């Protein structure tokens with residue numbers, strides 16, 4: 001189903017005829033069809049039941065089954081029926097249908113909404129998942145649940161007073177928790193005429209692994225020419241979800257004779273194509289990094305590679321901000337243009353901050369004497385090459401191959417420029433390095449950055465949780481923070497400041513920190529961990545930030561940090577959620593510990609840095 005986008009739900013007995021109409025006449029990409037047509041009568045308990053309970057697999061080629069058909073299970077199944085014979089029959093039929101879908105090589109089967117209690121249903125799903133390799137099970141979840149209708153085949157949106165968007169999310173949540181967060185279980189979200197009134201309840205689906213959006217024809221309105229369109233609110237939600245690589249399924253009968261079923265497919269394509277965000281989304285620089293967990297860099301312990309420097313240098317925004325900070329500092333603190341200002345770039349890498357400093361000096365009409373201090377001998381080669389080839393460098397740059405913590409500077413600096421920041425601000429040992437470097441900063445000298453604050457926010461992300469599990473799911477992997485472009489994620493509360501570092505700092509410095517933060521989450525959700533960000537004050541009002549509310553526009557040098565929790569746990573809207581974070585150092589290592597203490601208590605993650613630390 002890789003290239004497919006808009007599918008249609010069909011119920012015809014003749015599948016190939018239905019596919020021909022759907023693809024050729026109506027321009028859909030795939031069909032959603034019952035695995036067993038209700039007209040096929042069968043007795044699943046009979047020994048001879050296997051032969052002939054549905055159409056033959058030879059009806060289509062395996063690539064067609066895989067790319068052009070999604071299955072649905074029979075609507076008569078009642079896996080939680082009190083009537084035991086019906087339940088037993090339903091269980092056997094469910095097992096048989098899922099096995100058949102796997103045999104056909106379908107990519108996914110849509111299974112019915114798990115209306116409460118749905119406990120035995122969940123057991124059957126868990127059992128089925130345990131035996132599957134590729135087939136995904138998509139649980140049909142109405143966006144807003146209605147009370148069940150009596151009788152077979154009741155689907156949400158079919159009538160009755162609307163409850164709210166929490167009920168149906170809880171169906172999904174119970175199903176995935178009972179199925180132990182299985183990686184092949186996903187929601188297929190069915191839009192309803194009413195959307196949840198609380199935006200947080202709607203936004204919560206952005207943290208869930210929604211694979212399919214089902215669009216009943218009943219939710220479409222008619223435009224002034226009689227063609228189907230979605231309301232503005234529905235459009236906004238569809239476009240929001242389109243960022244998450246969902247597939248669409250149109251379900252139901254054509255409500256107007258204008259264009260018939262073809263007009264729904266045409267409208268969906270038109271809607272999705274005209275969205276500029278969607279058009280850019282696939283090509284965006286960050287697209288390959290979304291929800292991909294990366295180990296944070298260890299620039300102190302390891303020597304960064306050329307490619308890593310190249311990636312840094314591709315982001316002009318960071319260097320523009322540093323240039324502006326240096327320019328402002330030069331103008332504010334060095335009014336006499338005839339004085340040569342001593343500026344040291346500590347951790348100079350391949351020299352982009354040296355170049356930014358020269359641009360700032362030229363804009364401010366000031367003269368610099370620059371020291372470029374770098375401990376990575378490979379980056380020093382690049383710095384030396386620039387000193388040899390560039391006149392400006394030859395005259396005014398001294399390249400120093402040294403660790404800033406132990407270097408004996410020949411003179412004191414007026415301005416100390418560094419970029420040793422990690423996604424959480426202090427997580428790449430900037431405080432420890434700058435403590436060493438500030439001994440060669442004049443007492444009234446300026447550090448750029450002046451300070452940085454780390455921020456923490458609770459998040460729900462089924463996807464990130466499963467990414468950590470896929471690494472082995474052991475304590476070590478759940479006690480490690482990851483750099484990750486957060487995408488299939490919902491923030492449950494605005495980020496709050498956690499640790500602050502100011503430079504220069506009174507010595508001897510204590511870089512250990514402890515912060516306890518209490519959040520009010522905006523909707524019931526499964527808490528999977530915490531996002532970490534930073535906001536650095538470079539100089540005066542020049543900030544370099546990845547905290548969402550102050551994010552430096554178009555800057556992509558840093559992705560946030562993800563601190564996982566070993567056990568995802570339910571948090572409820574409005575109830576206080578308290579988490580504690582520790583930054584600990586022991587002379588050779590720096591590490592974080594974290595634990596939730598309300599509304600439930602977790603163990604302290606990464607005690608003593610047993611699973612993850614940064615070498616100093």
Ligand SMILES: C[S@@+](CC[C@H](N)C(=O)[O-])C[C@H]1O[C@@H](n2cnc3c(N)ncnc32)[C@H](O)[C@@H]1O
Nearest residue numbers: 299300312347348349374375376403404419433
């Ligand atoms: C994040 S990179 C920034 C490089 C460059 N300034 C830039 O903005 O592209 C940090 C640099 O600091 C260097 N570094 C880290 N700790 C250092 C230390 N203690 N002494 C000298 N250089 C250090 C690393 O080798 C790396 O080149």
